[in-house]
Amino acid sequence: MPPAASAPNPPCALSIQALSFEYPARTGTPSFHLGIDAFELSRASECLLVGRSGGGKSTFLQLVAGLLEPQHGSIHIDGIDLFAPSTNRDLLRGAKLGFVFQTFNLLAGFSALENLLVALMFSAIPKAEWMDRSTELLAKLGIESGHARVEELSVGQQQRVAIARALVCKPALVLADEPTASLDPENARVAIALLREHCLAEGAALLVVSHDPSLVPLFARVEQLALLAREQVTR
Amino acid sequence: MTDFTIVLRSLRLRLFSTIVTALLVATSAGLLLSILALRNAGKAAFERGSGNAHLLVSADQSPLVAVLNGLFYANPPRAPLSRAKVTELRQSFPWDFVVETQLGDSYRGFPVLATTPEFFAKFEPTLGEPWSLASGKFFDENMQVVLGAAAARETGLRLGAKIVLTHGSGSSREGSADASAHEGHVHREYEFEVVGILDATGSAHDRALFVSLESSWILHAHDRREREGIEGKVTAADLLDDDRKITGLLLRLPTRSGSSVSGALQQVFDTLRRDTSITVAQPADQIDKLFAIVSNIDGIFVALAIATLASSAVAILLSMVNSMAERRRQIAILRVLGASRARVFGIVLTEAMLIGLAGAAAGILVSAVALHLATAWIRASLGLIISADFDPRASILVAAGAVLLAALAGLVPATLAYRTSVSKQLRPLG
Numbered sequence: 001m002p003p004a005a006s007a008p009n010p011p012c013a014l015s016i017q018a019l020s021f022e023y024p025a026r027t028g029t030p031s032f033h034l035g036i037d038a039f040e041l042s043r044a045s046e047c048l049l050v051g052r053s054g055g056g057k058s059t060f061l062q063l064v065a066g067l068l069e070p071q072h073g074s075i076h077i078d079g080i081d082l083f084a085p086s087t088n089r090d091l092l093r094g095a096k097l098g099f100v101f102q103t104f105n106l107l108a109g110f111s112a113l114e115n116l117l118v119a120l121m122f123s124a125i126p127k128a129e130w131m132d133r134s135t136e137l138l139a140k141l142g143i144e145s146g147h148a149r150v151e152e153l154s155v156g157q158q159q160r161v162a163i164a165r166a167l168v169c170k171p172a173l174v175l176a177d178e179p180t181a182s183l184d185p186e187n188a189r190v191a192i193a194l195l196r197e198h199c200l201a202e203g204a205a206l207l208v209v210s211h212d213p214s215l216v217p218l219f220a221r222v223e224q225l226a227l228l229a230r231e232q233v234t235r
Numbered sequence: 236m237t238d239f240t241i242v243l244r245s246l247r248l249r250l251f252s253t254i255v256t257a258l259l260v261a262t263s264a265g266l267l268l269s270i271l272a273l274r275n276a277g278k279a280a281f282e283r284g285s286g287n288a289h290l291l292v293s294a295d296q297s298p299l300v301a302v303l304n305g306l307f308y309a310n311p312p313r314a315p316l317s318r319a320k321v322t323e324l325r326q327s328f329p330w331d332f333v334v335e336t337q338l339g340d341s342y343r344g345f346p347v348l349a350t351t352p353e354f355f356a357k358f359e360p361t362l363g364e365p366w367s368l369a370s371g372k373f374f375d376e377n378m379q380v381v382l383g384a385a386a387a388r389e390t391g392l393r394l395g396a397k398i399v400l401t402h403g404s405g406s407s408r409e410g411s412a413d414a415s416a417h418e419g420h421v422h423r424e425y426e427f428e429v430v431g432i433l434d435a436t437g438s439a440h441d442r443a444l445f446v447s448l449e450s451s452w453i454l455h456a457h458d459r460r461e462r463e464g465i466e467g468k469v470t471a472a473d474l475l476d477d478d479r480k481i482t483g484l485l486l487r488l489p490t491r492s493g494s495s496v497s498g499a500l501q502q503v504f505d506t507l508r509r510d511t512s513i514t515v516a517q518p519a520d521q522i523d524k525l526f527a528i529v530s531n532i533d534g535i536f537v538a539l540a541i542a543t544l545a546s547s548a549v550a551i552l553l554s555m556v557n558s559m560a561e562r563r564r565q566i567a568i569l570r571v572l573g574a575s576r577a578r579v580f581g582i583v584l585t586e587a588m589l590i591g592l593a594g595a596a597a598g599i600l601v602s603a604v605a606l607h608l609a610t611a612w613i614r615a616s617l618g619l620i621i622s623a624d625f626d627p628r629a630s631i632l633v634a635a636g637a638v639l640l641a642a643l644a645g646l647v648p649a650t651l652a653y654r655t656s657v658s659k660q661l662r663p664l665g
Contacts, residue, residue, distance in 0.1 A: 058658070062657075062658050065571065067570075067571075067657050067658055068658070088575075090570075090573050090574065090575040090576075090578075091573060091575075093571065093572075093573045094572055094573015094574075095573065099571050099572075105564070105567075105568050105571075106568075107244075107565060107568055107569075108248065108565070109244050109245070109247060109248040110244055114236060114240075114244075117236035118236055118241065118569070118572060119572045119573075120236070121236055121237070121238075121572075121573075121574075122572050122573025122574055123573065130236070165572075169573075
């Protein structure tokens with residue numbers, strides 16, 4: 001009996017190889033260099049990236065989001081080279097990445113449902129599925145009043161809308177930037193639990209970036225950016 | 236959900252600023268449209284008064300003065316035409332009509348035109364619109380007077396009222412005890428009875444009074460006879476050839492049925508112009524020349540209105556640039572969600588264009604309503620028919636201009652949106 005062909009490994013949600021990025025020195029500001037040899041995060045997995053303030057966490061996130069371009073190295077999102085000339089980074093960001101911010105950054109003046117629909121506008125998901133997917137996800141996250149404007153929602157509800165928006169486009173990777181910084185410890189735990197639960201359910205990898213040490217016990221994989229990166233500040 | 240929904244939501248978020256800016260555009264677009272409409276309407280109103288006469292002959296200094304005096308009652312002509320010249324002109328060509336007119340008398344400042352019954356039968360004050368009576372009849376005897384619509388309204392005269400005329404452009408009124416207080420000589424000896432009131436024509440004729448030529452000749456023959464020391468009332472039988480003066484001739488050449496243009500007009504005009512003892516004018520031509528003269532001033536008004544429209548575009552620019560501080564975060568969110576720089580540029584530019592379009596639409600509406608009310612008021616108070624109608628072509632051009640200017644104004648905030656730094660706006664991501 002011939003051996004069964006092994007199924008190809010699914011691509012990593014995030015794969016970083018030999019990344020090197022540098023902010024040039026400017027008057028009054030030292031140059032900053034961030035180098036990462038390798039970092040991988042597979043789908044439906046999670047990682048907490050911790051580091052001190054000013055340690056390059058945000059630079060790292062901007063690189064992963066395709067908002068900054070490294071001098072060397074590569075970043076692949078769901079197997080797609082983010083910085084390949086053929087890659088449309090805006091489209092890739094809309095289709096493959098979800099974002100959760102400390103202050104939620106929901107679109108004011110829009111309803112909860114519309115916040116999700118706006119995200120879907122920039123995704124690859126067919127328009128016919130937008131409404132069902134949005135209402136279903138909002139319902140899963142306990143938002144019944146999808147037509148209420150986000151300003152009218154409680155902080156907890158706004159956070160859940162933000163999580164729903166991050167997941168609505170079926171991203172490969174959800175980037176959470178200090179998602180608990182404005183919450184008390186109890187609500188922080190609830191928010192992280194919610195985020196982890198729904199990312200797992202949607203099959204998305206979760207990369208949480210935080211300087212909050214209280215989150216460390218909640219994650220199986222914790223990376224110290226200082227150890228991960230070859231960070232240098234030159235004065 | 237579309238880009239347009241985002242545009243509308245964004246405008247709604249800045250509703251007060253959006254409305255104020257759109258109102259500025261509306262005001263300037265409406266002003267421009269109103270000036271354009273009134274400019275055309277003013278010319279049309281003048282053209283209305285020129286009527287169906289092809290030529291006007293008088294002894295005035297120039298053709299333009301002849302038209303202004305003969306058809307718009309600006310002043311009484313300075314010199315009469317001789318009877319012999321009138322007879323010669325009557326016989327010179329096969330005219331459709333020759334209407335004799337004489338200006339010189341007035342009633343309370345309103346000009347009195349002495350003419351023949353043909354004036355009402357053949358001359359049309361507005362091409363294709365013959366005279367019609369609001370009440371009474373046209374004069375058919377001497378010492379009868381027919382009032383133009385505005386003259387009747389402003390003097391308050393009714394049918395059967397008796398009036399006396401003044402020689403010159405001064406004023407006189409029935410029963411006035413102190414006629415000498417008024418400018419000009421009052422023809423007290425002859426009372427005229429109001430026998431008809433005309434419908435409004437929307438022309439200068441509405442402010443005139445009309446009497447028969449023979450009545451006017453009798454008044455002036457009476458004055459002559461007084462100077463000669465002859466007493467008693469004058470009758471038509473007492474008139475001399477020298478009394479039968481006129482100051483103008485309205486002439487029309489035969490035309491083909493359904494046409495108001497005569498192929499022989501230019502040739503006849505050129506022939507008559509060789510006679511240096513008279514002034515010959517083509518009324519329509521002179522009105523065109525008059526408007527060519529005033530068009531420079533007119534152009535200044537239009538330029539000012541365009542400048543106002545341009546300044547409203549600056550208002551769009553300022554309003555949108557001011558709002559960019561709060562907009563940048565929204566733009567950064569859109570960018571993080573996957574919107575390209577070009578797409579946010581397009582969204583902001585569309586916002587500016589939409590403000591321009593909404594303002595232009597409101598301006599067209601305001602202009603249409605304002606013109607309707609203004610023309611109704613002008614007609615009611617001044618008796619002038621100003622047809623300042625909605626002009627779709629001008630409206631489309633002004634709307635397109637407003638949108639284009641708004642788009643130009645929108646380039647600055649759109650560029651700011653294009654260059655918005657996501658990292659700076661969405662800290663701590665940045």
